[in-house]
Amino acid sequence: MRLEPREHTPLAARLLAPVAAVAAALALCALLVAWTGAPVLRAYGLLLEGAAGSRFALTETLTRATPLILTGLAAAVAFRAKLWNIGAEGQLYMGALAAVVLGGGMLDLPAWLLLPTVMIAGAAAGGATLLGPAVLKVRFGVDEVVTTLLLNFIVLLLVSMLLEGALKDPMGMGWPQSAPVVEAAELPKLVERTRLHTGLLVALGLSALLWLIDTRSIWGYENRAVGANPRAAAFAGMPVTRVMLRTALLSGGLAGLAGVIEVCGLKGYLTLDLSPGFGYSGIVVAMLAQLHPVGVVGAAVFIAGIFVGADAMSRAMPVPNYIADVLVATSLLCMLVAGLLTRYRLRRG
């Protein structure tokens, strides 16, 4: 058996790959569910019901999907240019930090001015966080995987330090949490009496915008060229370093925005458990979407559904809700193989 490159990948294969990968992951994880002694079909039934079985479930899934769309886009734009940004988690917290600092009453502006200001500042904070590793990469050849990973820990410690110090809410009963953002910095709700907020529209808009940039502009063309072959791109006269740094700002900015939107749309204040690993799940989202900006939306909703549904399932059955994380990890690995099969075919001999 050997692998032979396909000359042409049919669109159907590209669309089918994530579906097949998810099906394979569900089948593999069925073994784990069966091991717990729970009836597998009923468990998956409860998961689906918990994720999409009611108006409430659907809005919860979409609420959860909102930051995942943004971290998914952050991973997708970076991976396209072969910038391995594994630091979205830290960039998200930097964005959230900017949101509680500027939105906590420091700026006295009307909502239509304050919200965009906070968002731009959060995106800038996230972008600046990734700019460091990107500069180290292009200037000194330092591998960005390790530096972005290590920065996640440094940022979390920084947040912890500020939440116990300068940013600590005096009304917070001693908990390490920031003061809430002012009302003018809150994102309006999208559906009344649910947690779904207009941050979802921002995420959807950015996904569409990135798709346009990707397919219709020189920027997108340069990004793809640099990702495919930096030497050839440099030979063709493209500013490879500038493209890298631009991509870093964009990717970190998207992750930072995810932090702003979680604070201003959902939580209202900053704690150390603002993100249950949105930065890392974003990588899975991007891979399931095969780095396509519009595909990211579908993948994010799916991953969000898994998390929300698994929480509901584990309340009704003795299956730990960590099954969601296992399902997500397995989907990523299956997606890698499925993606390979769209690019190569198996041949005997």
Place this chain on the structure above:
Amino acid sequence: MELFQTILDILVSAAFWTAVLRIATPYILGTLGELLCERAGVLNLGIEGIMTMGAMAGWMAVYQGADLWTGVLVAALCGGLMGLLHATLTVPLGLSQHVAGIGVTLLGTSLSYFVYRLVLPQASTPPTIEPFQPLALPGALAQTPMTYMALILVAVVAYVLYRTPVGLAVRMVGENPAAAEAQGLSVTAVRIGAVVAGSALMALAGAFLTLSAFNAFFFNMVNGRGWICIALVVFASWRPGKALLGAVLFAAFDALQLRLQQVAGGVLPYQLFLMMPYLLSILALVLVARRASYPRALMIPYRKGER
């Protein structure tokens, strides 16, 4: 001046060096494992998850009644299996080593948490086991058997890598796989073997945490140690001896910040001290990056007859 005196006092105490060797042990084992994988040309970002897996599996085996050394063996086997998964994806299938490694880390971590929660559904205070005890030796030599095992493994890996045909094969597939293939070696087999062995070592690093350093399994207990090992491999320029030196040096800084935290704790926030190991790793990477001699085929998948 007072700070200088404090640091000097810490550095000359035997208790300090006992702590350094203890803190260094998981870094020694993890760095050794990553080094073996990378020498064969495979970056293994699964290290963080494999360490978590080793920590959980080894502890769980002992908690279920196995003796400590069986726990160590179980951890190594689980690590080897995770390594086999990473190797299958990256070597014969040639998939992105970055993404596959992140996937293995996510899987190893989540699977460990899942199994732990399944077996112990409502453990608010983590149950404990009777861990390895330090040997009755004077001064800094009073270490647990796993630390001595780690030191011996450095010598073993160095010997195998530089003095045996197997080691030559590993280095060759990491430098020039086409030449290795021309010599009649199977690049695929050597790379898979190196990744499996390296991953077993990473799992031992995790098992040290639950079987020697502590006596229980906590969530997030690996806490970035795996990523630091990846930085240490670069710092050690892919040499086992330098890896040992790097791990001990790193552990010395870590032990020093822990002690300074106690001395200066009231003045500076403790998080500043906890940041130091991560900042130090980044700094080390920047310092050596210019002259780092990566194994030439690192991260390049090999397919026979394909250029």
